Amino acid sequence: MTNEARAFICPVCGVPSKSDVHGTVVQYDPENGPPAEFAFLQCTHGKCQAPIVQVREDYGDGFEDDAPGIFYPSKRRLNFAVPRELRDEFEEALTCFEAKAYRATLVMVRRTLEGTCKDQGAGKRTLAENLRELQTQGKIDGLLADWADLLRVVGNKGAHFTGEAVSAQDAKDALDFAEAFLDHLYVLRARFDEFKSRQSKKANP
Template sequence: MPDVETSTPVQSTQRVMICPHCECPAIQEVKGVVVVPKDDPEDHDSPDFEYTLLRCTDCREASLQVRELWFFASLNEVTKFAYPAQRQLSLDVPTELRREFEEARTCFEAKAYTAAVVMVRRTLEGIGVDNEITERPLARQIERMKSEGLIDQSIAEWADSLRVLGNQGAHYTGRQVSREDANDAIDFAEALLDHIYVYKKRFEEFKKRNVAKSTPPITT
């Protein structure tokens, strides 16, 4: 069990952000901070976690914010709400992609729906780059991901729909991106990240375990 470092903030400490309860820009009073270190202090590939208890000065609801603290200062820290409950991306998803996705979600929470779908499109591009698929335009990148078995036909259709929506956000068309479309884009992007970095990996591990179980022991 790792040690837990705690600190009591000054009573007047405040943060300004979109409240996850009333969804309005508001001052959040900091009521307490706890830092939970990783199990191995020498493991620089994993973050510590800082939990901050906040209370909105408008709706008076409490929330819990969590921030990743990385050893290397050059890494941007991912900040999100642990309460009210919001499904979090697995740490199996590369940090850079989680950062892009969290920025999309931050834009959505700020009601910047066009910016949200643009960040989703950047996340799609990042998935290709992370898997050494760098063709341009993005449509060819998605087709290559499908041909190499990274995604199947139905998920390729999701990805292409996100690409089209991202193009609508990135280029002036005179049309606004709706809240519903932005929300769907974020949900589909989350499912895509889970499919590639979480479920495929777990399935491969599952198959390896079953092969090992079915292999008869070597006797001498």
């Protein structure tokens, strides 16, 4: 096991990399599936140098028989307060991004936005109109409305043939903004409303 080196695609910078295994830990809890071996690695590419933990499972033929999966950094998961259908759309956008399908990432981000408008009760014809309706209803404002509109424009680029390539950075930004948008609408807003009602109860017991 010592001095073992592994080749992998870095989950952080996306570049093929090779790393020594800096240590392993084996965990086995029969109630939680087969024995699992966690290996600590580091991306060796340029400035990235990201720490990575891979996991392999032993289904009876040893860890060597299993293709390593990424344990850390873990996949992003949206808060469960975000409706299931929207989490599904967003996860598919993530899957597209991981497969380096950047146009498809933008298409899925756009679908996530469309689904969000529908879920929030905006029933207009186009995404632009629906976003304006959410703004009129006071559900999104200021910076969030700007983000949403930018995502819409960028999403158009993914959905229609322009002959233009979509960069990894644009796709990543679209994902990050979409995540923040959902988080804002479904998680922070709800928490803020609860916070406000606690404060007003304290003020008028």
